[in-house]
Amino acid sequence: MMVKPKNSPICPITAALDVLGGKWKVFILSYLAEHGTLRFGELKRLIPKVTQKMLAQQLKELEEAGLVNRRVYAQVPPKVEYRLTAHGQTLCPVLRSLREWGYLHREKLGAEEVTCPEVSAEKLIAVE
């Protein structure tokens, strides 16, 4: 009697991207995975280019998705901490995998960029 999905069976990729697709969500999740618990301002500092508005919005969506937990301390000045939920923690392998690839990918880009920046063409001839 499991009234299953009236909707179309969503593919796994879609299911994942629905939740992770935001412009800053992977950053947020990644930093939370790394640091465990972070305050709003700490996240803001870790992701300099995000605006307050977007950070708050993305955090809210992540919370609604059940990936992030929001804890408010009743004090002045306000203090709000964010951390991954148990379900959010299941993303850690994915985030590590992505970050690892990004690291290697960046290295490869760096290797390709060697062909130009500051060394004159003359000096490059010698190589290879």
Added chain:
Amino acid sequence: MMVKPKNSPICPITAALDVLGGKWKVFILSYLAEHGTLRFGELKRLIPKVTQKMLAQQLKELEEAGLVNRRVYAQVPPKVEYRLTAHGQTLCPVLRSLREWGYLHREKLGAEEVTCPEVSAEKLIAVE
């Protein structure tokens, strides 16, 4: 979009998202990882909601990023095949990881929908 400042030490996440951030790129890469080689029309059929324009655009960007190889057959009607480059193949673990998580996440969503959505004790008390 894929503008990368020359000499800034980009974090791995940024490096990864610069290349994968497009709306359809993960889908494309995932299907190519699964099928090995696909024609344009086959990709279009596998991702029904993408438009021709976006599919072509995203494929072009992936090609420029060095993740996808484009092979054109000189014949009429035209035939163009896409596949992952060697470097693109290094993404397979990431894609598998993501897809696996999406699958489990989707299951969890289904399970959660059975429960009462009225229960929202969002603030303060956060037990785990």
Added chain:
DNA sequence: CTGAATCCCCTCCGATACTG
């Protein structure tokens, strides 16, 4: 069949200002 080119709507998101 594969793709480029146009038009154009509509969402996203940045800047700014305000609140508790």
Added chain:
DNA sequence: CAGTATCGGAGGGGATTCAG
């Protein structure tokens, strides 16, 4: 400190048409 509210520009991306 941690948000919310509002406005407005930029551009993502959809529909359509043209081309090889």
